[in-house]
């Protein structure tokens with residue numbers, strides 16, 4: 001009998017991560033399930049309804065876990081899997097699991113399986129917050145003490161105002177004595193209280209804001225460091241915009257909430273309790289009336305307030321959507337112009353902006369009605385209090401000063417209660433922003449950048465061996481890119497890899513750079529497994545990488561070249577530029593090496609960018625140079641100059657060229673043709689041509705494409 005238990009609440013909710021428990025009650029069932037999962041025809045569901053990556057990712061993890069479970073244990077047990085889904089998969093819901101589970105049901109209708117899908121939200125980690133707050137503990141305690149003091153003084157104010165009113169009332173009633181003399185005492189006391197309260201408030205706000213800024217700055221630095229430490233897989237699965245959002249908006253939200261909750265939360269709670277006690281001591285009867293009416297008003301206010309906040313959130317999301325449209329259009333402005341799509345982009349933006357205008361208009365109307373209603377309600381409450389208080393005054397149960405104290409204290413209670421309800425929402429938002437920030441702080445990369453790895457003391461020869469490498473990208477584990485791939489790069493030789501698009505050529509280069517680790521097999525550098533070497537050293541000093549579309553930073557030419565070796569002198573930078581055929585054009589600019597290249601190097605031509613990238617790679621004098629389609633984006637003239645630079649740059653180094661255009665690699669010492677994740681042909685240009693295999697077919701195809 002098949003059982004499916006699903007947390008239906010999360011079925012339509014977007015999720016970040018899901019837990020799936022497959023619980024089989026009999027060992028035989030696990031085996032059956034395992035056989036079914038691993039049998040070739042088991043991919044029975046309609047994957048077109050589901051995001052492809054997710055399906056294969058989950059599929060492969062499930063397969064692996066079930067296989068291990070079936071192999072490793074003879075006892076019936078469950079298989080627990082947790083999938084962390086990147087933002088691109090955010091919309092995947094538990095529907096996916098139900099879907100997979102239904103397929104299991106079709107095939108394994110005699111297997112007992114329980115699927116529990118849970119919506120996972122990152123949890124707030126208090127111990128991480130503590131690490132940030134600890135260095136600021138004195139400031140925090142100081143701020144809390146001052147805020148508490150200000151709140152206590154605030155409780156005194158209604159009572160002192162009452163004293164003042166009593167003096168005025170007595171003078172009006174009796175009209176004897178010196179009014180100024182009598183009022184001076186209580187008035188000065190009140191003034192003193194205002195002064196001290198002002199000082200305390202200034203003090204705690206300064207302390208809190210300094211502390212909040214320090215905590216936020218530390219969080220930003222730590223988060224940025226943590227993000228930079230992550231391996232490439234992490235960036236494959238997470239969108240840059242969302243990561244930047246965590247650094248900016250989420251930390252900002254957390255900081256504001258943190259400061260608000262500590263200052264206003266503490267103040268509001270102290271004031272509510274204190275003023276309520278004052279109210280009771282002034283007049284238990286009037287307090288009874290307030291206890292009935294005030295919570296109803298605050299409750300209604302909180303309800304309408306939460307509705308308005310929802311409207312406000314939707315309106316903000318709409319503004320963000322409009323900004324997203326503008327951002328994308330401006331970021332890709334060249335493409336927009338090239339396709340003459342300005343008008344369409346404008347229409348898209350105008351549509352989103354109009355929607356946000358309408359939503360903000362509705363929000364404004366809602367706020368206006370809310371404020372109007374709450375003004376009427378609160379004034380009615382004041383009127384009711386004066387009416388009831390007047391009755392008590394006429395029966396001598398209360399003085400006019402007491403009534404004044406009561407009115408001011410009840411206003412303070414009402415303001416504090418309203419602020420507590422708002423603060424509660426703010427706290428929830430702050431905690432979830434904090435949880436999102438902290439989620440990445442604790443992340444450890446699977447490929448650590450430094451620490452533990454060794455740096456060989458002898459100079460490198462530069463021999464690289466790819467031994468039996470199999471590899472699937474972690475974001476697409478079901479799709480094997482390299483299958484028992486073997487290749488040797490002899491020292492100081494140039495090896496080119498060619499082959500069909502998508503065949504895995506660039507993947508080989510990524511593995512050598514250790515952007516990813518192979519699923520199985522080893523990559524050796526001079527006989528040492530590269531996983532045992534210090535990664536910073538490997539990338540920073542051993543391997544130089546030049547790819548098809550080099551990305552430059554928006555600083556000067558000098559700084560861009562020096563990026564390859566921060567301690568390089570000006571003379572070294574100029575020397576690297578000369579080797580890269582770049583010195584001539586750089587000195588032709590009015591500002592020479594100080595010329596700013598613009599965002600991502602937009603102020604330079606493709607060939608110029610490429611030559612600066614070559615200089616940047618050469619300045620570190622790498623033993624191994626990887627050229628990933630380095631000239632394929634250039635026109636013939638730029639290609640000639642860049643190729644000349646590359647020919648010079650490759651001398652005396654081990655070079656791996658990933659090539660699209662076969663004309664550029666004919667002089668390579670060895671050309672390897674890749675197909676389907678393996679090398680299927682290898683030899684020099686002439687040897688391969690004479691073989692008449694895949695290489696000659698590729699050459700023929702490129703010639704025909706070139707002619708047509």
Ligand SMILES: Nc1ncnc2c1ncn2[C@@H]1O[C@H](COP(=O)(O)OP(=O)(O)OP(=O)(O)O)[C@@H](O)[C@H]1O
Nearest residue numbers: 236473475476481500501502503504505506507508
């Ligand atoms: N970061 C990634 N995550 C998941 N899959 C990837 C990733 N990068 C590449 N792939 C996939 O790996 C396969 C091989 O890609 P690769 O870039 O190595 O091919 P290539 O031979 O260099 O292609 P081309 O000549 O078109 O540049 C492709 O199917 C591609 O979709």
